[in-house]
Amino acid sequence: MDNNMKSILKIHAEQTKKNLEDRQFECTIVEDEKEALELIKSMVKVNDVVSVGGSQTLFETGVIEWLENNQDITYLDRYHAEDPHQVFHSAFNADVYLTSTNALTMDGKLVNVDGNGNRVAAMIYGPKKVIVLTGINKLVKDEAAAVERIKTIAAPINCVRLNKQTPCTKTGHCMDCLSASRICASSVTQTRSQTKGRIHVILMMQEAGY
Numbered sequence: 001m002d003n004n005m006k007s008i009l010k011i012h013a014e015q016t017k018k019n020l021e022d023r024q025f026e027c028t029i030v031e032d033e034k035e036a037l038e039l040i041k042s043m044v045k046v047n048d049v050v051s052v053g054g055s056q057t058l059f060e061t062g063v064i065e066w067l068e069n070n071q072d073i074t075y076l077d078r079y080h081a082e083d084p085h086q087v088f089h090s091a092f093n094a095d096v097y098l099t100s101t102n103a104l105t106m107d108g109k110l111v112n113v114d115g116n117g118n119r120v121a122a123m124i125y126g127p128k129k130v131i132v133l134t135g136i137n138k139l140v141k142d143e144a145a146a147v148e149r150i151k152t153i154a155a156p157i158n159c160v161r162l163n164k165q166t167p168c169t170k171t172g173h174c175m176d177c178l179s180a181s182r183i184c185a186s187s188v189t190q191t192r193s194q195t196k197g198r199i200h201v202i203l204m205m206q207e208a209g210y
C-alpha cells in the first residue's frame with residue numbers, strides 16, 4: 001500500500017478502534033495477515049472448541065489452514081461436515097468463533113448480511129469469544145456506506161464465489177431479489193458488544209476478502 005494512503009487509513013483505523021471500544025468491542029490494529037494470525041494463535045487456547053463463519057478472509061489469511069492442522073483444539077469444521085447445519089448449531093457452544101464482517105463502520109458498528117443466518121446469530125449470541133478479522137478494505141464511513149458496500153461489492157462477489165444463481169451475479173449490484181439462493185435473508189447491524197470484550201475486532205492494514 002502507498003505510504004501516503006497508509007498514513008490516512010491508519011488515522012481512520014485508530015478512530016474506528018476508539019469508537020469500537022466505546023461500544024464495548026475490543027479492537028487490535030495489525031499490519032498484515034501474518035501479525036493477525038499470530039494474534040489469533042495467542043487468543044485461542046489449548047482444548048478450546050473453535051468454529052468459524054463462512055469467510056473468504058479466513059481462507060486468504062491462513063486461519064482456516066491453521067485450524068485444520070491444529071491438534072490442540074477441537075475444530076468444528078463446517079467445510080468437511082456431512083451435515084453443516086449440525087456444525088452451525090454446535091458452534092453456539094464454542095469457546096471461540098472466528099469470522100469476518102461484510103463491513104465495519106468508522107463509528108464502530110459491524111454490518112452483515114447472511115443467508116442461513118448462522119453466522120450473524122453466532123456473532124450475536126452463543127460462543128464465549130467472537131474474533132472478527134477484517135481487512136481495511138471493509139472499513140467505511142457509516143451504516144449507509146456499509147449497506148452500499150454490501151449491495152455493490154460484498155454480496156454480489158460472495159454470490160459469485162458461492163456459485164449462486166442470483167441477479168446480482170449478472171448485474172454486479174443488488175437487485176433486492178427474492179431468490180431462494182439469496183445470501184441476504186437477514187441484515188444485522190451490531191452497534192455494541194453486550195458483554196464487554198466478547199467481540200474482538202482485528203483490523204488489518206491490508207486488504208482481505210470481499
Ligand code: SF4
Pocket residue numbers: 151155156159166167168169173174175176177178179181182183184
Ligand atoms: S438480495 Fe439478491 S440480488 Fe441482492 S445482493 Fe442479495 S442475493 Fe444479490
